[in-house]
Amino acid sequence: MPVSHNPLKQKIEFVKGVGEARALLLKKELGVGSIEDLINIFPFRYDDRSVFVLLKDVRGGDSVQIKGTLISLNKVKGRGRTRLTGMFKDPSGLIELTWFQGAKWIADTLKLNHEYILFGKVNVYRGKRTIPHPEMELASKAEKQSAFLPVYASTEALTKKNVGMRTRRNIVQNIFNILRPEHFPEVLPAKVMDKLKLCTPYQAYRWIHFPQNETERSHAANRLKFEELFFLQLRILQVKKQREQKLKGIVFSQVGNYFNRFYKEKLPFELTGAQKRVVKEIRADMGSNIQMNRLLQGDVGSGKTIVALMSMLIALDNGYQACLLAPTEILAQQHFQSITESLKGLGLHIAFLSGSVKGKTRKELFRFLKDGHIHILIGTHAILEDPVQFKKLGLAVTDEQHRFGVAQRAKLWLKNKDVPPHILVMTATPIPRTLAMTTYGDLDVSVIDELPPGRKPVKTLHKTEADRMRIIKFMKEEIAAGHQIYIVYPLIEESATLDLENLQQGYEELLNYFPLEDYKIAVVHGRMKAADKDMEMQRFAAGRAQIMVATTVIEVGVNVPNASIMIIENAARFGLSQLHQLRGRVGRGAEQSYCILMTKSTGLTHYARERIKTMCRTNNGFEIAEVDMKLRGPGDLEGTQQSGVLELKIANIASDAKIMQTARHFALEILSEDADLDSPEYIKTKAHLDKIKHRSQSWGRIS
Ligand code: ADP
């Protein structure tokens, strides 16, 4: 191999055992060009050399390691090319081996009646067990290697073209034969290394590929995970800082009459500690000269609206207007009504805008908005449209953020001339803390982690068809007591017809017990026109229907405090966060509320059972979000696509929360002393950070 001052940068083809053809293949299949690229693909597990399975215990689908003897080899002429089969024997039995390609070459390299160590995956074909394309290694040679053998993610093409796991390991081993500690410069700051006592990068790379024992493996993993998350946090925090420098904000220097009068005269209850803290955070943000971009997270029913309202009053106190966007007409209406009610007597003009506001009313509204007559505008997406112009928009709040895209939020920025309004984004979908640190790491996050006093937690029960009669009886009692009930059917994505059928069937069965002469039932499903949906929702909200039968289209955020039961049919079909959102529709009044999860009595998958169990165990949205992330993996959660967490090579934001916290802590500490990492002690850290920034294209989208 040619000498170079930095072997890590060498092309992979010069490594012993690679060559031109394999280099091309590695490039194509794994995107690997240099030595550095290859050693940055870490094993996802290890095979333990010391453990062998007995053939009598081997079943189809197993990945196995067997010690035994090759007793025969046979070339079988097929229609296409020649196939090679062999018989492999261990003290407990026999198994067939098959090679579909390279028959001649393989036959030449294998030795009969020698002891081998074999790795492979067992197939069952027509009732017979066989191991296709096993990896074979003479036992006499194998014993010299380390006990933990790395297993890397591979591709079919690699395996077929004879770059199987054994070859791959050999290549990596050959690489480490030439690498020395000095080829791995330390990129972590000395003060971090001193405090955390991590292993060196050379050790980390060596040990992650070829650990002698568990201690080495875990030291290596710790160091590599920390490094990865530390640089991730440095990037996020720098993006955030750059944004703050770019975007000057309107300074709300005072809290005035509107806020104070509302607080003293109108507020119908004492704010919870969490609400007070969050209002303070928002006040501080809007009082500085940086544009606020704050995410307000709070579980369903935690009282986010009042926080939004008080923030808007601060804007008004400083001579600015405010707006509140809700994702649906009904939710916007509800906000409009309750906010108008709360602010009565303060002499404020509050207006409502949605697609349904038309003609003269609409024109007039635009005029009053433009001349500053309207203080607060509440509405739907319609607010984003171009003709909607404010005189001085100081604060824009969006409710239930997950329904709004980033692009829509960006439109709000342009609703004020010169300086963008402050932005407050509210969401009831809790995000696990680690994910928030990345996904929203560049936003400021406030959390309302406390419910108003006196709330009775919703009781959640898991029931099956056998309980149906008792549930009907219970429903009747609740209705007789003046309460209302939701029944929700899953949305079946593959088939809009099927979910309508489900709902219709359920509705008809319901009529047997709740005849229309005695009961009123509202129905909402995805195929209805928006106006009809709203009408049915209103009917239920106003108490003119006792039961609401719906697919999941029932609106998030809707507040019907009199509803005390949520029955979720086919609950196994719902995701955890959906179940939690739905449950949040009840438990809003003073009465004890119930959430009943209906499922089949048998045959639930492990995941479905975990979801149901979690729902019955806890009402805490954050806890539920954590479980959700563990069950589904971060890739499926909202917001992860842009966050960079999916590009992680070794750290896992679900299971490495502690390391993430430590990494963020150090990143914050270092940046607060030296924002641009200009001091000599950070030269290597800074260079590495620049290198990573360069490498990752998708990162740009977050900023
Ligand atoms: P969400 O956070 O889900 O949007 P809301 O803002 O709709 O919750 O509040 C839910 C209910 O709790 C409302 O009826 C609201 O008036 C009430 N509420 C909010 N804060 C408090 C509080 N500090 N004490 C008592 N009730 C409160």
Ligand code: MG
């Ligand atoms: Mg709300």
